[in-house]
Amino acid sequence: MPQYTSPQDWANYKEIINNFHNDAFQQEITWVKCINWISEFSEDDSIQTQDITIKGLVNYNDYRSWPVTVPSITGDIDAQSCLLYLNIQYLIDNNLVTAGNHFKFDPGRDKFIINGMKYKAMGESQTAQASNEPLLQFIILKREETLTGDPVYP
Secondary structure: OOOOOOOHHHHHHHHHHHHHHHHHOOEEEEEEEEEEEEOOOOOOOOOOEEEEEEEEEEEEOOOOOHHHHHHOOOOOEOOOEEEEEEEEHHHOOOOOEOOOOOOOOOOOOOEEEEOOOEEEEEEEEEEEEEEHHHHHHHEEEEEEEOOOOOOOOO
16 A cells, blocks of 8 residues: 655654644633632532643634534524634643643633633544644633623633
8 A cells, every 4th residue: 555645744744733833823821720629528619720821723713613502592502612722742841631642621620711701611622633643632612601791801
């Protein structure tokens, strides 16, 4: 079976994608990491978070990756807002990955603040494969409703 892409070609592709991080993956995102959600004696749910600044590439809903819909009386509301792309080598360099090189976050509890708006994760996947190694990870984000009526977080 012919091999159309050599190992050197894959290495060059990987280098281009990882170097592209220095140009394009520069938007600062506040990762609101949940570090404790139950007190030591389970007396209350005092959620404790830590704000961590990470850099990524935000794709503002210019195409659909998969539907996130919410039923309402008037019909389904599309609640998908954006994709957050993270460079896996950047995550590795900052010790933010699991043993399988997935972003080490809690999709059920962690939040992300982008341009003053709070989002929660609705799904994630690795992408941009170089030979047999994924180079990027994306997280599908859904904008959260604010309790104050103000759409922006301070």
